[in-house]
Amino acid sequence: MMRIAALFHLALWSAFSRPMRAALMIATLAGGTAGVALTAGVLSGYARAMEALTFGAYSRSLVISENRLIEDRFGPPRVADIARLREVLGDRVEATAAWRMSVADVRAGREQTSLTVFGVSGAFGYEADMPVVQGRVLTAAETAGTERLCLLGPGAFRMLFPDGAGDAASFRINGVSCSLAGVLGEPRSQLAERYRNSVITPFAAAARYFEAPDSVSFPTLAHEVERLTIVLTPGTDRDAALIDADRALRRAHGASQTNSPPFIYADPAAPAEAMARQRDLIARLLIAIALVSIMVAVTGYAAASMAAVDMKKRDIALMMMSGASAGNILVQVLMEGLVLGAVGGIAGIILVGGAAALAQAVVSFPFDLDLKLGLLVLAGGAATGLLASIGPARKAASGSPALNSRS
Amino acid sequence: MQDDSGDAEILRVDGVSRVYRSGREDVAALSGADLALVAKEITVLRGRSASGKTTLLNLAGLLDRPSEGRVLFMGTDTRPLSDRELAQLRRGKLGYVLQDSGVVERMTALDNVALPGLFSGRTIDASRELARAALDDVELGGKAHRLVGQLSGGERMRVGLARALVLSPKLVICDEPTASLDAETAIMVVGHLRRAAASGACILAASHDPIVIDQADRTVTLTAGRITGDSMTKAGVGS
Numbered sequence: 274m275m276r277i278a279a280l281f282h283l284a285l286w287s288a289f290s291r292p293m294r295a296a297l298m299i300a301t302l303a304g305g306t307a308g309v310a311l312t313a314g315v316l317s318g319y320a321r322a323m324e325a326l327t328f329g330a331y332s333r334s335l336v337i338s339e340n341r342l343i344e345d346r347f348g349p350p351r352v353a354d355i356a357r358l359r360e361v362l363g364d365r366v367e368a369t370a371a372w373r374m375s376v377a378d379v380r381a382g383r384e385q386t387s388l389t390v391f392g393v394s395g396a397f398g399y400e401a402d403m404p405v406v407q408g409r410v411l412t413a414a415e416t417a418g419t420e421r422l423c424l425l426g427p428g429a430f431r432m433l434f435p436d437g438a439g440d441a442a443s444f445r446i447n448g449v450s451c452s453l454a455g456v457l458g459e460p461r462s463q464l465a466e467r468y469r470n471s472v473i474t475p476f477a478a479a480a481r482y483f484e485a486p487d488s489v490s491f492p493t494l495a496h497e498v499e500r501l502t503i504v505l506t507p508g509t510d511r512d513a514a515l516i517d518a519d520r521a522l523r524r525a526h527g528a529s530q531t532n533s534p535p536f537i538y539a540d541p542a543a544p545a546e547a548m549a550r551q552r553d554l555i556a557r558l559l560i561a562i563a564l565v566s567i568m569v570a571v572t573g574y575a576a577a578s579m580a581a582v583d584m585k586k587r588d589i590a591l592m593m594m595s596g597a598s599a600g601n602i603l604v605q606v607l608m609e610g611l612v613l614g615a616v617g618g619i620a621g622i623i624l625v626g627g628a629a630a631l632a633q634a635v636v637s638f639p640f641d642l643d644l645k646l647g648l649l650v651l652a653g654g655a656a657t658g659l660l661a662s663i664g665p666a667r668k669a670a671s672g673s674p675a676l677n678s679r680s
Numbered sequence: 681m682q683d684d685s686g687d688a689e690i691l692r693v694d695g696v697s698r699v700y701r702s703g704r705e706d707v708a709a710l711s712g713a714d715l716a717l718v719a720k721e722i723t724v725l726r727g728r729s730a731s732g733k734t735t736l737l738n739l740a741g742l743l744d745r746p747s748e749g750r751v752l753f754m755g756t757d758t759r760p761l762s763d764r765e766l767a768q769l770r771r772g773k774l775g776y777v778l779q780d781s782g783v784v785e786r787m788t789a790l791d792n793v794a795l796p797g798l799f800s801g802r803t804i805d806a807s808r809e810l811a812r813a814a815l816d817d818v819e820l821g822g823k824a825h826r827l828v829g830q831l832s833g834g835e836r837m838r839v840g841l842a843r844a845l846v847l848s849p850k851l852v853i854c855d856e857p858t859a860s861l862d863a864e865t866a867i868m869v870v871g872h873l874r875r876a877a878a879s880g881a882c883i884l885a886a887s888h889d890p891i892v893i894d895q896a897d898r899t900v901t902l903t904a905g906r907i908t909g910d911s912m913t914k915a916g917v918g919s
Contacts, residue, residue: 276798276801276802276803276804278803278804279798279799279802279803279804279807282798282804283798286787286791290786290787291786588784588785591782591783591784591795592784592795592799593743593767594741594743594770594774594776594782595795595796595799595843596767596770596771596772596795596796596799596800597767597795597799598763598764598767598768598799599763599764599767600764601767601799673743673744674743675738675741675743675744678743678776678778678782
């Protein structure tokens with residue numbers, strides 16, 4: 274029984290003894306692998322981009338804000354709208370949050386900076402999806418109260434407390450003091466990134482930081498909210514919930530049921546869904562390209578390999594006269610295909626990776642070919658080489674050593 | 681199996697014919713050949729072109745199958761053997777020397793000579809070790825790492841010879857081994873064949889070269905696919 278290492282040694286020799294032919298065969302296989310690598314990289318890039326746009330339960334939300342595009346505006350939603358919506362939507366509501374936001378001058382000891390301050394009443398964790406790394410989180414009751422308690426995003430905390438902070442730390446927002454309840458950690462979603470360099474404080478307390486006449490706050494009035502987040506329970510018909518919510522809010526704000534809606538109902542899942550549609554379209558195109566490139570690679574390599582077997586039939590006959598069985602020759606040619614396929618795979622990945630890096634410097638598009646995916650594509654390249662070698666290998670193994678040794 | 685002289689019989693060809701299909705016609709390249717070869721003997725096949733020498737060498741070398749008759753190698757009837765079993769039988773027990781040296785192009789002399797070792801299941805290192813010794817025997821140890829394409833015709837023939845003899849085969853098949861060599865190299869090649877025979881190998885060579893014939897123990901003449909003469913030479917009678 275011939276050793277695998279010896280067969281591999283001969284396969285390597287056979288693959289690279291004619292460098293120009295080897296380069297041609299590698300280029301053929303690299304083309305096929307490049308098509309697959311491009312498809313895999315783009316689809317993986319889309320998957321990552323969509324992951325960043327997927328916000329868990331928050332994706333099931335109605336995010337309600339003022340419609341500023343209509344002529345007769347009704348102003349922002351109000352805190353009281355939450356109760357109305359809970360009454361109308363009933364058990365279709367999983368959680369609610371009312372938000373306002375402002376930019377404020379924030380000081381802690383000698384540190385001073387300008388930060389976004391979010392006032393919230395309700396379940397803020399759906400949007401500010403960040404773990405608490407120091408202190409504690411604000412309870413629902415605290416967010417509904419007036420106590421001046423604050424949470425700091427990780428960036429804001431580093432700016433205000435570069436040397437860390439004790440349990441009883443406090444700082445000032447527009448000159449009004451606030452006790453540091455807790456510090457949030459790294460954002461777990463793209464959406465939560467907006468709270469990295471910010472302060473989160475109870476809704477009613479937030480209004481107090483902006484009582485100064487020269488401060489800028491949105492909305493202006495204490496009972497108005499910048500946005501309402503209504504998180505719907507799983508399985509809820511979002512469109513039906515939206516219609517019911519819109520009807521109730523129109524009634525509450527004195528808006529006609531037939532005119533343009535006074536509020537906008539944003540769908541947090543919409544960007545991911547739009548991207549999924551875009552991905553599906555591009556995926557079909559890329560998969561078609563990949564299939565064609567694999568077919569071209571397989572047929573091109575098989576034809577080149579078949580010609581190579583013809584050229585090498587004397588060498589093959591001499592190996593058979595030296596003791597090689599037909600099986601040895603078969604395995605040797607298959608190994609040669611495997612090796613050239615793997616090298617072609619590496620070349621294809623480098624080609625696509627380099628081209629993608631250059632293209633991304635000019636135009637932004639999703640592409641992510643990590644090590645695991647790269648190895649998978651590489652294995653695919655090797656398998657392509659192997660597959661394309663089956664015909665040539667059988668031909669090589671079936672040659673007559675008596676006839677071919679004298680050709 | 682033993683012959684009259686007491687030497688071991690290596691090969692027996694019994695009533696062997698080989699017919700090739702040429703278009704719609706069958707062409708008999710060899711008809712009813714009987715031959716027994718023993719160890720330590722050099723047998724030379726003589727005959728004109730197309731007399732069946734190469735066909736008989738192919739059959740004796742287990743590279744081809746007879747249309748009729750049987751070939752026994754070291755007592756084993758090769759008729760029922762599969763191609764794989766034939767390859768196993770050839771492995772290490774048969775060596776081939778071809779007119780054009782039969783070396784694998786674009787391979788070093790060392791790797792060429794290591795091939796029989798590799799195919800017989802030895803490691804790469806062990807095969808190369810044997811190959812080095814065989815190349816030293818043919819005085820090419822210093823050119824072991826040269827590609828055979830960079831060697832002269834005589835050197836290439838010596839590489840082919842080293843590959844044929846590297847595993848001390850029982851039977852060495854030679855097809856015009858000195859036809860393209862100068863007299864000095866031819867004498868060297870025949871000297872190696874003679875030494876291989878002395879150490880137990882059976883040599884079957886097709887040749888018209890007097891240098892080879894002079895060293896033969898026996899000559900077999902083929903005419904139009906039939907064995908028409910089989911005689912011991914002076915050397916053969918002497919031994």
